[in-house]
Amino acid sequence: MKLYYWPTIQGRGEFVRLALEEAGVRYVDVARLPKKEGGGVEALLALLKKPAAPVRPLAPPILVVGKLVLAQTANILHAIAPRLGLVPAAEASRIAAHQLQLTVSDLVSEVHETHHPIATGLYYEDQKPEALKRARYFAADRMPKFLGYFEAVLADNKKSKGRYAVGGKLSYVDLSLFQLLTGLAYAFPRALGRLEKKLPLLLALRERVAERPKVAAYLASERRIPFNENGVFRRYPELDA
Amino acid sequence: MKLYYWPTIQGRGEFVRLALEEAGVRYVDVARLPKKEGGGVEALLALLKKPAAPVRPLAPPILVVGKLVLAQTANILHAIAPRLGLVPAAEASRIAAHQLQLTVSDLVSEVHETHHPIATGLYYEDQKPEALKRARYFAADRMPKFLGYFEAVLADNKKSKGRYAVGGKLSYVDLSLFQLLTGLAYAFPRALGRLEKKLPLLLALRERVAERPKVAAYLASERRIPFNENGVFRRYPELDA
Secondary structure, rough: OOEEEEOOOOOOHHHHHHHHHHOOOOEEEHHHHHHHHHHHHHHHHHHHHHOOOOOOOOOOOOOEOEEEEEEEEHHHHHHHHHHOOOOOOHHHHHHHHHEEEEEEHHHHHHHHHHHHOOOOOHHHHHHHHHHHHHHHHHHHHHHHHHHHHHHHHHHHHHHHHHOOOOOOOOOOOHHHHHHHHHHHHHHHHHHHHHHHOHHHHHHHHHHHHHOHHHHHHHHHOOOOOOOOOOOOOOOOOHOOO | OOOEOOOOOOOOHHHHHHHHHHHHHOEEHHHHHHHHOOOOOOOOOOOOOOOOOOOOOOOOOOEEOOOEEEEHHHHHHHHHHHHHHOOOOOOHHHHHHHHHHHHHHHHHHHHHHHOOOOOOOOOHHHHHHHHHHHHHHHHHHHHHHHHHHHHHHHHHHHHOOOOOOOOOOHHHHHHHHHHHHHHHHHOHHHHHHHHHHHOOHHHHHHHHHHHHHHHHHHOOOOOOOOOOOOOOOOOOHEEEE
């Protein structure tokens, strides 16, 4: 498989990377290869400019699986999870996992909006007053709403006694929840700290995922790009008052 | 089937309504029933407060199909489209349609952000200066980017000679593109007008969908809620400079 994503950030591509890493799948992170080996941002941009099957992508992450060019994070995970063994086979479970992943995507978009409330094409510094307002609302209203929801989903799942989001064992949703919580702990440590008492199942899930051998090996490797202030999760202390 | 959505707006629920209407499926728009018949917003809110199968929903639209409680607009359409005959049966086509629908959802979210750039929980009037900035950027950068992408997708589709988004006949994606364009024509008539010359296939698609007998009957009926300033697409002339 070939992953095309921005080479210097975790971003939305990280949800795909984590699934591939946990599954032990061989993949090439194309844009991180040197340009002379067909890598670099150029390889990614070229893919956005032409027709593809089953349909051309608008934006990365893009995963090329055989002849299929897949885009949209949640769509990629939904399509590949069965062959990665990262979702139960039953159709209802696949729907549950996908529905949850789409809700993760929604929260990730709102995280992005905290530092870019006016325009993705402008710098953070050019929209800082608006970002301060939006981030305050995000921490007070949106983060508790979404995380409280995911906590309730874990509590509902009797099959795993609250240990996993869907069914009795790990799915890609758990990997995504790990990434979400890790990102929020990086970007909003104070706001997340205030919520922690209400999120015992989510916090335990985060540790459980981090300790899985393949995930742990990945996190310790150079393949894991550190969080930084170009990604979705950014540490701007003024936004985490 | 039972649809649960806010009873006074088109909103995201409209993408589901259009698919059900075009398919000629019998459905109940629950929250639009009188409270004494089990309807009203109360019925919707009650559904959000309890566990459900395959997983509890966070927000409407919600479609109850047999024992399945489905949420997330694109997920609902992806799940029901095969039985509605609104997507080709081949797996690659289903993925293509879903990927496009997720991209429609992304643009719909950005439309919502134009009048709510700071907080969903605040009134438009309380975030108007920020909305003016965001809407300007939306009209100049985001709308052309997304609509240009959908135009290219239509042009790529040789199987329908640019008449439909996926495969050789109508799919739910076409209904959603119709709704998207109709909403943008309501909310941003000037900005859309400036782009029209570059979007011949999309504009023809919009008319083609509007003329389908079941869609036309629906649009002329009382079931179609008029656009208004509580929905996603709002006509605030100051945002469409």
